[in-house]
Amino acid sequence: MIVAVTLFLLLLLLVLSVPVAAALSFLGLSIGKIFSDYPLYRAMGEITWSASTDFLLLSIPLFVMLGEILLRAGIAEKTYNALNNWLSWLPGGLLQANIGTSALFAATSGSSVATAATITTVALPQGRRFHYSEKLFTGSIAAGGTLGILIPPSINLIVYGFLTNTSIPRLFLAGIVPGILLAMLFMLCLSIACLINPSLSGGKQEITWRQRFICLQDLIPVLIIFVVVIGSIYAGLATPTESAALGVLASLALALRYKAVSIDFFKQVFEGTIRTSSMIMLILISANFLNFILDSIGLAEMLNHFIANLGASPLQTLLVVILLYIVLGFFVETLSLMVITIPIIAPILISMGYDPIWFGILLILLIEMALITPPVGLNLYVVQGVRRTGSITDVMIGAAPFVFMIGIMIILLILFPEIALYFTQFVN
Amino acid sequence: MIRLLDKSEKLSQVAAWCSGLLLFLASVMIAIEVVLRKAFAFSIGGADELSSYALAISCTWGFSYALFRKSHIRIDVLYSKMPGTGRAILDLLAYGLLAVYIVTLSYFGFLVLKTSVIKHSVANTPLATPMWIPQMLWLLGLFWFGLMIFVILGTTCYCRFRGNRELAEKVAGISTLDEEIQETADVAITPEQNR
Amino acid sequence: PDNLRVVGSWSSLTLFKNFEKPFWTETVPQELGIETSMTSLGQVKLKGPAVVRQMDMGVFDVVHTVADYIVSDSPDIAGLDLPGVTTDIATAKKTVDAYRAALAEYLAKDFNVKLLSVVPYPAQVLFSREEIGGLDDLKGMKIRASGWTTSEFVTALGATGVTMSFSEVPQSLQRGVVDGAITGSLSGYSAGWGEVSKYIYPLPVGGWDYVIGVMSMNTWEKLSKEQQDKLQALITDKLETPGWAVTEKETLEGVACLTGKECPHGEPQNLTEVPVTDEARKKVQEVLVDSVLPALAEKVSPDTIATWNDTIGKVVGIQSK
Ligand code: NA
Ligand code: NA
Numbered sequence: 005m006i007v008a009v010t011l012f013l014l015l016l017l018l019v020l021s022v023p024v025a026a027a028l029s030f031l032g033l034s035i036g037k038i039f040s041d042y043p044l045y046r047a048m049g050e051i052t053w054s055a056s057t058d059f060l061l062l063s064i065p066l067f068v069m070l071g072e073i074l075l076r077a078g079i080a081e082k083t084y085n086a087l088n089n090w091l092s093w094l095p096g097g098l099l100q101a102n103i104g105t106s107a108l109f110a111a112t113s114g115s116s117v118a119t120a121a122t123i124t125t126v127a128l129p130q131g132r133r134f135h136y137s138e139k140l141f142t143g144s145i146a147a148g149g150t151l152g153i154l155i156p157p158s159i160n161l162i163v164y165g166f167l168t169n170t171s172i173p174r175l176f177l178a179g180i181v182p183g184i185l186l187a188m189l190f191m192l193c194l195s196i197a198c199l200i201n202p203s204l205s206g207g208k209q210e211i212t213w214r215q216r217f218i219c220l221q222d223l224i225p226v227l228i229i230f231v232v233v234i235g236s237i238y239a240g241l242a243t244p245t246e247s248a249a250l251g252v253l254a255s256l257a258l259a260l261r262y263k264a265v266s267i268d269f270f271k272q273v274f275e276g277t278i279r280t281s282s283m284i285m286l287i288l289i290s291a292n293f294l295n296f297i298l299d300s301i302g303l304a305e306m307l308n309h310f311i312a313n314l315g316a317s318p319l320q321t322l323l324v325v326i327l328l329y330i331v332l333g334f335f336v337e338t339l340s341l342m343v344i345t346i347p348i349i350a351p352i353l354i355s356m357g358y359d360p361i362w363f364g365i366l367l368i369l370l371i372e373m374a375l376i377t378p379p380v381g382l383n384l385y386v387v388q389g390v391r392r393t394g395s396i397t398d399v400m401i402g403a404a405p406f407v408f409m410i411g412i413m414i415i416l417l418i419l420f421p422e423i424a425l426y427f428t429q430f431v432n
Numbered sequence: 433m434i435r436l437l438d439k440s441e442k443l444s445q446v447a448a449w450c451s452g453l454l455l456f457l458a459s460v461m462i463a464i465e466v467v468l469r470k471a472f473a474f475s476i477g478g479a480d481e482l483s484s485y486a487l488a489i490s491c492t493w494g495f496s497y498a499l500f501r502k503s504h505i506r507i508d509v510l511y512s513k514m515p516g517t518g519r520a521i522l523d524l525l526a527y528g529l530l531a532v533y534i535v536t537l538s539y540f541g542f543l544v545l546k547t548s549v550i551k552h553s554v555a556n557t558p559l560a561t562p563m564w565i566p567q568m569l570w571l572l573g574l575f576w577f578g579l580m581i582f583v584i585l586g587t588t589c590y591c592r593f594r595g596n597r598e599l600a601e602k603v604a605g606i607s608t609l610d611e612e613i614q615e616t617a618d619v620a621i622t623p624e625q626n627r
Numbered sequence: 628p629d630n631l632r633v634v635g636s637w638s639s640l641t642l643f644k645n646f647e648k649p650f651w652t653e654t655v656p657q658e659l660g661i662e663t664s665m666t667s668l669g670q671v672k673l674k675g676p677a678v679v680r681q682m683d684m685g686v687f688d689v690v691h692t693v694a695d696y697i698v699s700d701s702p703d704i705a706g707l708d709l710p711g712v713t714t715d716i717a718t719a720k721k722t723v724d725a726y727r728a729a730l731a732e733y734l735a736k737d738f739n740v741k742l743l744s745v746v747p748y749p750a751q752v753l754f755s756r757e758e759i760g761g762l763d764d765l766k767g768m769k770i771r772a773s774g775w776t777t778s779e780f781v782t783a784l785g786a787t788g789v790t791m792s793f794s795e796v797p798q799s800l801q802r803g804v805v806d807g808a809i810t811g812s813l814s815g816y817s818a819g820w821g822e823v824s825k826y827i828y829p830l831p832v833g834g835w836d837y838v839i840g841v842m843s844m845n846t847w848e849k850l851s852k853e854q855q856d857k858l859q860a861l862i863t864d865k866l867e868t869p870g871w872a873v874t875e876k877e878t879l880e881g882v883a884c885l886t887g888k889e890c891p892h893g894e895p896q897n898l899t900e901v902p903v904t905d906e907a908r909k910k911v912q913e914v915l916v917d918s919v920l921p922a923l924a925e926k927v928s929p930d931t932i933a934t935w936n937d938t939i940g941k942v943v944g945i946q947s948k
Binding site for chain 1: 445448449451452453455456458459460462463465466470480483484485486487488490491492494495497498501503504505506507508509510511522525526529530532533536537539540541542543544566567570606
């Protein structure tokens, strides 16, 4: 009963295009009112204050700011050229550079959108210059961009960690190997596609070893940010939030080095940061309130009983959950999808014995898939947004092969959980 | 009415700059703390506490800017298939429920502040921050956000009564795909303009 | 009332698992015929005093929380758990008994709640990654200390008090962000602190971290006199008394587990136990009298200090000037 009413109300509010944050808290208020004799809504103020002052959540706006600074400092272009020099011998040339640069940028950026936007800006002119198939070219950027939330740092992993009380350093560490593997799968997919149909690839470029070694210095900025942000966490210098703060200052130093800093630069960085992070935070604090209500009325326990009564095995449940995310992922914006489903689904799977870190990574893979599946796929929009010409359908078709690669990665992760978990045992 | 809306948007933009600056200062403070602690075995202490207040304050003061830039996510599955009248109703519903949420939150947020004032609450930390200071700044931001929602609601209704459908849609509608694309494109193209 | 909403303390610790949870979800429904629903501090995500603030609003009926968390709303409560007042659990129990009436009064005044129970977590001992021989060696160290009283205490010893959340401690200890940290011996062992530190100083320098159980006064008054008496008797019998006993046991077990002796909780660790001398016990009390008590006197009324002198002060033979 409670489950049915909750789902119905939620879907109704969302379909009526009520802002997601308002929908979540309104749902919380009504569910609390209907199903509890206690005035649960009165806790709203304190709950919100507690979440708003959570030191961990501060990492979200700081990672957004880090991305904004890097984006506006114009560091991506040099990185791209450098990687192109190194990867262009592979079948697919610049296409491989798209994935390589995405993976590298993912190691400094917390979001998929920021990664995709950055790479599109620098890569697209090059792709056109060398006459690449625009479908596959834009598709590879949209897909490469999704690595942004799997390879640490990752805002989405922070959201998952916050909602499930899971260690962020462990989650970050668990994302590295799957992230690299997925990037390699993407590159493999491109190589095969371009070997079968060479017309997908563009004109060959002659690059000397001298050029290759000279351009290595252009990789330094990205490496600096990665070492500052991720290195400081695992060297024990900093917590995730502190590492984000260090990253903001390091990226600002780079921006100064590239002479990009001005009053206008700061205004734009601050506007971009506030626009994105306010949106995320408003959704998070209302999701947190809804969480409190659902916990209070015991929804998770009810679902657990329900599933136990169905007699579903853990694997069956997992497969149903994956199918659910794939289907919802077509239509629902990813952040909303995460905050709505995690509080309900994660406890069920964790109580069935699945590792919370492992499930976090699996979930991120599903979210990556959702980011590039039509009709609602944010990364597709972002790439199309920079592209401006042609139809978004091209990007969607170009991204399709990568959806299958993410699917393969999901199967690998289920068969070999160690891909994510092996290194986490070394972190406390 | 339209001038009020423009003024509000401008002020919200200024609030966004200040919020961003506050976050930036928080990150400077945290970074200094980390470096001092590691390199010089010295701790200023309280950087984490102060910066978490900065988070709360910058959030509420930033909400309205995100609202004016239509960043607060609304699902447009049904919306995009609706005729103009239907959209007008959905817009009213959306901003109406957002207003309900923020008014409720403001009320209970006010109770948080009131309790802290009555109890002379002081953080149980070496800094011993009087809680009413950060809580008041946080709450004022929330009030501002609420006010902005009503300004937008008011302007939309005003425009509808005046028969200015286009403007009403511009003020309260969901940003369409084209607008969104424009927005991301603006962001992405900036570095080139900078150089 | 026919239903009680209960918030237990930290759900990973024995106090919750073995006592609070069975007490509220089994004993109370059976013995008093009152249905309950139970959650925990970690689940409700209400920080500091927020969870107890909710009680007067009617959101929760019963809350078990660490006394230190609500000090921000009620400075008088700090007197319950000053670092260094007692160095053994038997005396600690005496001080709590002596202070109980005063504590109940402060809680009723500041939160409109009825005090049901006071149970300590295992003694708050010092974990160190640097070699230490006694309190004097703490000079210049960075020590994670939660709460202002503990922080005041380590500062008086010449150390720097650093605040960070419990979950961040092991990593910080491992890489030297802090040199030492204070927490319960067994909780430290369970959270893996033993793997990242080398020495343990088993003097409760951080006090005892009392968990207080309180019931909303409105709910309490809805119980009949018989129910009140029965509930209070059950709590003493099934929660408080065994809680103290298990804490005494776990304090010792924690130290045993950390120092390579017999360990019922898993693999023992090999920390060096720094011997506690009588001299150290004396030094601890000096710091209390010279630094911590004067700091408390600045925050609370003279009445509170007088009460403290009359109760805990009398038990341990210390008077605040
Ligand atoms: Na990333
Ligand atoms: Na999608």
